[in-house]
Amino acid sequence: MNNVDMLVTGVGGQGVILASDMIGEVALAAGCDVKKTDTLGMAQRGGSVISNVRIGQKVWSPLIRESGVDILVAFEKLEAARWVDYLRPGAVAIVNNHALPPLSVNLGDERYPNDEEIAGILRQRAGRIYFINGTESAKKLGNVRTLNMYMLGCASLLLAFDVQMWKDCMSRRIRSNVLQVNIAAFDLGRKEGLDVHIG
Amino acid sequence: MKELLSGNEALALGAYHAGVRVAAAYPGTPSTEILESIARFEDVYAEWSTNEKVAMEVALGAAYAGVRSLVSLKHVGLNVAMDPFMAASTTGVNAGMVVISADDPGIHSSQNEQDNRHYVRLAKVPLLEPSDSQEAYDLMAYAFDMSEEFDTPVLVRSTTRISHSKSVVDVSRRRVLAATQVGFPRNERKYVMLPGHARLRRPVIEERLVKLAAHAEGSPLNRIEWGERSLGIVTSGIAYQYAREVFPKASFLKLGMTYPLAKDLVRHFASQVDRMIVVEELDPFLQENIEALGIKVSGKEFVPRIGELNPSVVEEGALNAGLLAGTAPRQKTHVDSKLPRRPPLLCPGCPHTGIFFVLSGMGKRLKLPGAKDRSLRKSTLTITGDIGCYTLATYPPLSAMDTTACMGASIGQALGMKKAGVDNKVVAVIGDSTFLHSGITPLVDAVYNQGRITVVILDNGTTAMTGHQDHPGTGVSAQGKETEAVHLEQLVRGMGIGDVRVVDAFDMKALRSAVRSSLDSAALSVIIVRGECAVRVPRRSAPRVVDTEKCDQCGTCLLLGCPAIQTENGQVYIDTTLCVGDYCTICQQICPRQAIGPTVEE
Numbered sequence: 006m007n008n009v010d011m012l013v014t015g016v017g018g019q020g021v022i023l024a025s026d027m028i029g030e031v032a033l034a035a036g037c038d039v040k041k042t043d044t045l046g047m048a049q050r051g052g053s054v055i056s057n058v059r060i061g062q063k064v065w066s067p068l069i070r071e072s073g074v075d076i077l078v079a080f081e082k083l084e085a086a087r088w089v090d091y092l093r094p095g096a097v098a099i100v101n102n103h104a105l106p107p108l109s110v111n112l113g114d115e116r117y118p119n120d121e122e123i124a125g126i127l128r129q130r131a132g133r134i135y136f137i138n139g140t141e142s143a144k145k146l147g148n149v150r151t152l153n154m155y156m157l158g159c160a161s162l163l164l165a166f167d168v169q170m171w172k173d174c175m176s177r178r179i180r181s182n183v184l185q186v187n188i189a190a191f192d193l194g195r196k197e198g199l200d201v202h203i204g
Numbered sequence: 205m206k207e208l209l210s211g212n213e214a215l216a217l218g219a220y221h222a223g224v225r226v227a228a229a230y231p232g233t234p235s236t237e238i239l240e241s242i243a244r245f246e247d248v249y250a251e252w253s254t255n256e257k258v259a260m261e262v263a264l265g266a267a268y269a270g271v272r273s274l275v276s277l278k279h280v281g282l283n284v285a286m287d288p289f290m291a292a293s294t295t296g297v298n299a300g301m302v303v304i305s306a307d308d309p310g311i312h313s314s315q316n317e318q319d320n321r322h323y324v325r326l327a328k329v330p331l332l333e334p335s336d337s338q339e340a341y342d343l344m345a346y347a348f349d350m351s352e353e354f355d356t357p358v359l360v361r362s363t364t365r366i367s368h369s370k371s372v373v374d375v376s377r378r379r380v381l382a383a384t385q386v387g388f389p390r391n392e393r394k395y396v397m398l399p400g401h402a403r404l405r406r407p408v409i410e411e412r413l414v415k416l417a418a419h420a421e422g423s424p425l426n427r428i429e430w431g432e433r434s435l436g437i438v439t440s441g442i443a444y445q446y447a448r449e450v451f452p453k454a455s456f457l458k459l460g461m462t463y464p465l466a467k468d469l470v471r472h473f474a475s476q477v478d479r480m481i482v483v484e485e486l487d488p489f490l491q492e493n494i495e496a497l498g499i500k501v502s503g504k505e506f507v508p509r510i511g512e513l514n515p516s517v518v519e520e521g522a523l524n525a526g527l528l529a530g531t532a533p534r535q536k537t538h539v540d541s542k543l544p545r546r547p548p549l550l551c552p553g554c555p556h557t558g559i560f561f562v563l564s565g566m567g568k569r570l571k572l573p574g575a576k577d578r579s580l581r582k583s584t585l586t587i588t589g590d591i592g593c594y595t596l597a598t599y600p601p602l603s604a605m606d607t608t609a610c611m612g613a614s615i616g617q618a619l620g621m622k623k624a625g626v627d628n629k630v631v632a633v634i635g636d637s638t639f640l641h642s643g644i645t646p647l648v649d650a651v652y653n654q655g656r657i658t659v660v661i662l663d664n665g666t667t668a669m670t671g672h673q674d675h676p677g678t679g680v681s682a683q684g685k686e687t688e689a690v691h692l693e694q695l696v697r698g699m700g701i702g703d704v705r706v707v708d709a710f711d712m713k714a715l716r717s718a719v720r721s722s723l724d725s726a727a728l729s730v731i732i733v734r735g736e737c738a739v740r741v742p743r744r745s746a747p748r749v750v751d752t753e754k755c756d757q758c759g760t761c762l763l764l765g766c767p768a769i770q771t772e773n774g775q776v777y778i779d780t781t782l783c784v785g786d787y788c789t790i791c792q793q794i795c796p797r798q799a800i801g802p803t804v805e806e
Contacts, residue, residue: 016546026208029370033208040336041208042369044312051767052548065449067369067442070515071536087543090536107546111770112601112762115544126539149781 008061009164010069013156014088015080016105017045017052020153024078025056027157027174031166032060034174042067053084060164077131078160080139080152081105086118086126095132099159099203101139101152135159135203142193148183151190158194162204168195209373211366214337215276215304216241218344221377222300224248224274226266228259230641231670232278233313234367235306239276240673243682247379252673252682255611255641256281260288260303267292267301267357268395269388272348279307279320280610284642286323289357293327294405295395296355299384300348306362309485310512313669315591315610317510319486324359324463328409330416331463332360332425333441337371343425343460345377354412354419361462363485365442365512417464425460426469435527436477438470438490438501446518447483450528465493474499481527485513550596552768553784555664555709555735560597560604561764561794562715563587563631563660566723569603570763585723586621586628590614590643592635593669594662601763605633612642619646619655629723631658636692637667637675644695650728651699658722659730661692664709664737672740696730703727709735712793738784746802747783748792750776754799761791761800 011028015021022043029041041058057069071090077098079085085100092098100123109115118126120136127134137159143152154175161171172188179187198204209217216238219227227250229239243250253259256277263273277285282305292301305323308314324331332347334340340362347358393401420426435454439447440462448456457473459466474480474494482491482503491503506525508517522528550557564570567585589595589605590613598605607617618632634643639661650657667673674680679689696704703725705718715733722729747768755776761769768782769791778791780803792800 017548026370029208033206033372038372039208040369040371042365051546051551053546064371066445066515067365067371068446068514070449070519073515083543083546087540089539106770107544108549108765108767109544113771117544126537129537129539 008059008064009076010074011058011060011076011078011160012069012074012088012091013056013058013078013080014084015054016084017054019054019080020150021054021056021080023178024153024157025058027171027178028058028060028160028164030178031164031170031174032058034170035166038062038064040064040067053087055084055088072130076160076163078156080156082120082123083107083117086123089126089130092127092130094130096130097163098127098131098134099156099198100127100134100136101156102136103138103140135198135201137197137201139194142197143190146186146190146193148186148190151183151187154187154190155194158191158196159198159203161191161195162198205375207373207375208370209337209341210237210368210370211334211337211340211362212237212306212368213241214340214373215334215344215360215362215367217373217375218341219274219302219348220245220248221379222345222348223272223379223381224348225271225381226263226273227251227276228253228262228273229276230254230256230259230281231667231673232256232281232306233670234308234364235276235278235281235304235362236670236673237367238304238306239682242274246683250682252675254676256285257288260285260292263301263303264288264292264297267297267299270299270384270386272300272382274302274304276304276306278314279305279318280314280316281305282320282323284611289323290327291397292357293329293409294397294402296408297351297357298355298389299382300351301357302344302347302351302360303357304360304362306364306367307486308364310364312364315608317486319489320359321361321462321489322487327357327359328413329356330354330358330461332358332460333462334360334362334366334460335441335444335458336366337369337373339460340366341373341375346425350419354416356412356416361441363442413464417467420461420464420466421468423461423466426466427458428469428473429456429458431455433476434478436473436480437483438473438480438494439483440490441485443483443485443513443518446513446515449515450518450522459490462490463493465490467497470494470497471499474501483507483518547599548596549599549765549767550593551738552766552782553738553788554593555733555737556594556597556662557602557764557766558709558712558715558790559660559662559719559733560594560602561790562712562719563633564602564604566719567604570601584628586626586630588614588617588621588630588632590632590634590638592638592662594633594635599765601765611638612646615643615646615650615657615659618657618659619650619653622655622657623653629658631660631723633660633662635668636661636663636665636677637673639692640676640690647696647701647730648699651701655728656726657728658719658725659728661696661730661732662709663692663732663734666737666740668737668739672737692732696732701728701730703729704732705730706732706734709733710788710790712790738787743787744784745787746785747780748778748785748789748800749780749803750778751799751801754797756797756799758796760794760796764791764794766791
């Protein structure tokens with residue numbers, strides 16, 4: 006396959022790192038060279054999290070150059086807008102239509118951008134932008150923490166890997182007592198992603 | 205077999221396959237996962253040491269006794285461990301001893317930025333630098349062999365981007381244990397560093413460096429990758445990956461052994477290319493060593509010496525230096541600077557929030573939303589801080605920390621301020637793991653020198669910031685075995701401190717009363733604030749809700765800085781998916797209108 010550079014972003018605690026790990030593992034299983042790296046703050050929860058995942062014949066740097074990202078998968082709206090400079094012109098953005106306002110917003114010091122502003126920021130670079138209701142769908146499944154697998158289901162529509170490979174990886178990486186609900190979230194992400202014509 | 209491993213996992217697996225039998229470390233980002241990975245192997249003794257100095261001494265003892273040993277630490281951890289590291293260089297090691305230093309360019313999670321490569325010149329020991337996980341895995345066996353062949357500790361330098369990047373590793377080796385007998389070969393002239401013996405070791409160290417320099421010339425870790433001869437790039441570590449990406453056509457001298465420098469190899473490479481540059485992260489370590497050979501080279505003139513490199517930074521430097529034909533990089537939108545920032549925060553249910561709210565309130569430091577900034581100079585309380593999650597209490601609204609320097613510094617700094625004669629009450633705040641790491645000796649100092657300070661030990665029962673490692677206070681070893689727990693109250697009372705209070709971290713009334721009494725105390729006082737880390741003990745029940753009828757939007761609860769307490773259109777509400785409920789209840793306790801209570805089950 007061609008080289009694919011992906012950015013997976015969100016807020017600490019949303020499961021960004023597990024999701025991006027799994028993209029890397031599936032790509033390796035498919036015979037690709039892979040590098041991935043995470044940048045996160047110093048605490049356990051609440052900070053910005055960003056994962057770079059690079060897949061291809063041969064990958065040098067684990068960090069993607071600015072204007073180099075092909076696919077952005079954002080678990081939170083503000084964290085989608087924040088990384089716009091990293092998108093290449095025409096990039097694809099899958100954005101969870103969910104806001105987690107930072108403390109500065111709660112304290113009234115800063116303003117959370119509205120949906121039009123976020124879409125406007127992304128449109129400066131992205132070719133296709135898909136807003137999906139991942140958090141709502143994960144809640145309907147009874148476990149909001151399956152959001153990451155839902156997002157992975159959406160993202161899998163843009164990657165040429167067999168569905169079974171994703172599920173094998175999930176079986177390896179996810180505890181058995183929550184495996185079924187996570188697989189259901191992945192499947193729902195794929196289905197609802199298709200509904201909005203991701204791919 | 206191919207696996208996707210982080211640099212830290214690869215270093216650990218490489219050390220395991222190289223036959224390491226004793227591994228010691230203190231947790232520190234970005235090095236923590238090395239010891240965590242190696243602790244999973246039952247045929248290795250792996251420990252969390254109380255601090256890096258102890259870890260170095262444990263490893264050195266094991267190496268003396270004929271067993272391959274490993275120390276892993278973050279860059280500033282090597283500062284702590286420099287004394288025994290110098291000793292290891294002086295005595296030599298017997299069995300192989302490798303020290304992995306994980307530097308943090310860009311200061312992702314540290315108190316400073318320092319290039320630990322400089323330490324090898326001081327210690328006169330060899331330096332190896334991997335560029336990805338495969339190299340990290342492969343060079344560990346090489347490092348242990350080198351350590352034994354030259355009777356020297358070997359420093360392996362990783363960085364955040366090596367340690368925390370995953371790449372493909374062909375795990376080709378199996379664990380090989382050395383055939384040597386375990387046992388300490390007594391040899392006073394080698395292992396007892398009386399001045400007379402230490403003088404005997406000095407020429408041995410210098411001769412060792414000469415032999416290592418000769419070894420570097422033929423080392424397979426150093427290689428030339430020929431491309432076009434117009435530009436030659438000397439590089440090492442993660443910078444190699446960035447440079448290969450930015451300069452696809454250039455020739456490369458890729459150094460895996462960066463000290464002592466392979467001088468002839470560098471001279472040869474320089475003679476074959478029209479222009480030679482160095483691409484390296486942080487200080488001009490290679491560049492200055494090459495310049496010392498009288499070879500014309502550039503690098504730091506256009507590659508920044510501050511912060512983490514990445515392909516964009518290297519490309520920008522190359523364009524500015526005229527090394528790359530092409531247009532300037534795409535104009536940035538600078539959107540990121542206009543969006544609300546999202547700094548890390550104390551978690552919902554964090555046992556540190558209550559005590560900082562109390563300290564900050566008593567010191568008149570809390571900042572109400574929209575209120576004018578009060579000058580901190582008017583605060584009646586000075587709070588010296590330390591290193592852990594709780595350093596985040598520096599940020600508003602809590603604004604509860606005045607200093608953070610290095611591990612354990614809070615207590616000595618508080619003592620120094622008091623002895624300097626400040627009028628303010630001075631409180632030192634330090635976590636349990638940090639206290640055991642390096643807070644004990646300064647507290648003994650405060651006892652001995654009669655410092656009238658208050659020391660608050662935040663005991664959350666874990667080393668939280670680095671991902672919940674055990675420590676001497678938890679009674680569980682790095683390999684999950686039950687062991688002796690050090691009891692903090694016994695420890696501080698044993699030092700001779702009489703005024704010791706132990707308080708529940710979620711009892712606001714008790715916290716206030718303890719702080720008030722301790723601040724009024726004429727003697728040195730200690731408050732142990734105890735409450736388990738909310739992430740480690742995820743108990744959730746009855747999330748709190750705001751009764752909008754009673755709430756008058758005074759904003760007091762927002763001053764906790766709890767991520768679960770949010771506002772929408774001016775009304776405060778609590779995000780029930782984040783609130784830990786009965787376990788915490790701090791917001792309920794401080795609400796002046798009693799407007800916060802448990803969710804009523806339907």
